[in-house]
Amino acid sequence: MNRTLIQDVLTARKIGESATVAGWVRTVRHSKGGFSFLSLNDGSCFAQLQIVADQSLPNYEAEVLHLSAGCSVVVAGELVASQGKGQAVEMQARELRVLGQCDAETYPIQPKHHSFEFLRTVAHLRPRTNTFGAVARVRNRICSAIHEFFQQRGFLYVHTPIITASDCEGAGEQFGVSTLDPAAPPRDEKGQVDFAQDFFGRRTYLTVSGQLAVEPYCCSLGDVYTFGPTFRAENSNTPRHLAEFWMVEPELAFADLDDDARLAEDFLKFIFSAVLQNCADDLKFFNERVDKTILETLQGIAESEFVRLSYTEAMDILGKANRTWDYPPKWGADLQTEHERFLTEETFHRPVIVTDYPAAIKPFYMYLNDPDEQGRRTVRAMDVLVPKTGEIIGGSQREHRLDVLEGRMSDCGLNRDDYWWYLDLRRYGGIPHAGFGLGLERCVQFCTGMANIRDVIPYPRTPRNAEF
Numbered sequence: 001m002n003r004t005l006i007q008d009v010l011t012a013r014k015i016g017e018s019a020t021v022a023g024w025v026r027t028v029r030h031s032k033g034g035f036s037f038l039s040l041n042d043g044s045c046f047a048q049l050q051i052v053a054d055q056s057l058p059n060y061e062a063e064v065l066h067l068s069a070g071c072s073v074v075v076a077g078e079l080v081a082s083q084g085k086g087q088a089v090e091m092q093a094r095e096l097r098v099l100g101q102c103d104a105e106t107y108p109i110q111p112k113h114h115s116f117e118f119l120r121t122v123a124h125l126r127p128r129t130n131t132f133g134a135v136a137r138v139r140n141r142i143c144s145a146i147h148e149f150f151q152q153r154g155f156l157y158v159h160t161p162i163i164t165a166s167d168c169e170g171a172g173e174q175f176g177v178s179t180l181d182p183a184a185p186p187r188d189e190k191g192q193v194d195f196a197q198d199f200f201g202r203r204t205y206l207t208v209s210g211q212l213a214v215e216p217y218c219c220s221l222g223d224v225y226t227f228g229p230t231f232r233a234e235n236s237n238t239p240r241h242l243a244e245f246w247m248v249e250p251e252l253a254f255a256d257l258d259d260d261a262r263l264a265e266d267f268l269k270f271i272f273s274a275v276l277q278n279c280a281d282d283l284k285f286f287n288e289r290v291d292k293t294i295l296e297t298l299q300g301i302a303e304s305e306f307v308r309l310s311y312t313e314a315m316d317i318l319g320k321a322n323r324t325w326d327y328p329p330k331w332g333a334d335l336q337t338e339h340e341r342f343l344t345e346e347t348f349h350r351p352v353i354v355t356d357y358p359a360a361i362k363p364f365y366m367y368l369n370d371p372d373e374q375g376r377r378t379v380r381a382m383d384v385l386v387p388k389t390g391e392i393i394g395g396s397q398r399e400h401r402l403d404v405l406e407g408r409m410s411d412c413g414l415n416r417d418d419y420w421w422y423l424d425l426r427r428y429g430g431i432p433h434a435g436f437g438l439g440l441e442r443c444v445q446f447c448t449g450m451a452n453i454r455d456v457i458p459y460p461r462t463p464r465n466a467e468f
């Protein structure tokens with residue numbers, strides 16, 4: 001079908017021109033004098049195109065008068081100056097064809113307010129609403145900005161596997177992948193399930209991160225990134241966690257944590273600027289209806305400098321804060337959301353990059369610092385914290401010294417043989433390198449102000465929920 005997108009009609013077409021548009025009716029109003037007004041949305045932009053259909057259409061009585069919200073139509077007509085306010089043009093229909101009727105009685109998306117909780121139960125139809133259309137467009141823009149950013153800087157896009165035999169962060173939070181019959185799996189002589197007889201001849205999992213698999217490409221080809229779905233089986237029912245989410249993970253060659261932090265800051269600013277520039281109508285909607293500070297926050301961040309702070313300094317600030325905590329800050333313990341929010345929202349009012357966390361709470365592959373004056377061990381890790389969302393990026397400089405890495409693996413109770421190829425990178429031409437992971441959905445949440453992460457991915461996977 002030779003159709004014009006409503007976005008083009010509204011931005012690039014002139015009064016007097018003809019066009020054909022196709023989409024879904026959002027609202028209909030039939031007026032007495034033989035006129036009907038439809039607002040049509042085709043997903044190309046936030047705005048609707050107003051269509052004026054009158055009784056001169058041959059199917060006016062038979063079809064147009066029966067249209068309701070949700071019907072799909074194709075309309076050919078002429079662009080005329082709009083009588084109503086809000087839009088410069090509307091379309092006078094010359095021909096209106098109904099593609100799909102919509103049962104007004106049972107259609108779940110009525111032209112009224114629906115709660116996000118309700119809309120999650122109709123995840124297949126929620127993209128017909130203003131909010132979910134806008135989320136989908138912002139998410140799309142973020143993804144294209146991610147590729148633009150790295151491609152412009154010469155990073156190579158590498159596809160890492162989704163099924164993996166390695167466990168990036170320590171066991172317990174991965175989904176197993178198996179074709180064994182769960183009711184009667186083969187057993188070894190000790191009575192344990194015999195995964196040697198499984199599809200891959202060993203235990204396999206859905207990946208929690210592409211990092212370990214992308215490092216060999218970084219240590220061969222230079223700067224790289226991977227971008228794909230990742231899976232975590234933690235039973236955390238929070239507004240910021242999904243069991244399946246998308247992560248973009250750059251890995252920088254010949255780089256330390258300062259290079260990594262600089263990249264993360266430039267990267268986030270690039271994404272936010274792209275969204276501000278290309279999703280203005282969608283952001284305006286979020287700013288009016290979802291979070292009144294979102295535009296100001298995004299603009300502010302695009303122009304501000306991120307704060308750099310060590311974990312130990314952060315602990316000092318939190319320890320001196322005059323307030324009661326659910327989790328009193330204590331050196332050695334991980335930062336809680338309340339701590340992260342205190343730093344970004346109350347202390348600095350901008351993003352904060354916290355570095356050099358205690359080694360004991362971080363994975364084995366992070367570069368080990370020399371002990372501090374008090375003998376405490378930290379690693380060259382960083383978390384980028386932003387207001388409201390908290391941690392949006394987690395990263396580190398990688399441990400490239402073979403002996404130190406092997407020591408850390410023993411400390412973490414990991415078996416070296418399982419990581420033989422990862423250790424090879426430190427044996428054969430090892431280099432300092434660093435990287436981070438940005439959770440795509442956390443980023444979409446941040447850009448839209450959407451409170452629940454389940455509302456920024458088309459089909460959220462969370463504990464006890466995989467309907468669609």
Ligand code: ATP
Nearest residue numbers: 232240241242245247391392393394437438439442
């Ligand atoms: P958190 O402490 O918030 O649970 P994490 O420290 O376990 O996150 P990392 O392993 O550092 O997360 O992952 C890198 C990034 O991936 C995080 O900064 C976050 O943006 C995102 N992320 C991690 N876990 C989830 C999840 N379950 N759902 C959505 N995004 C996630």
Ligand code: MN
Nearest residue numbers: 383391393394
């Ligand atoms: Mn993290």
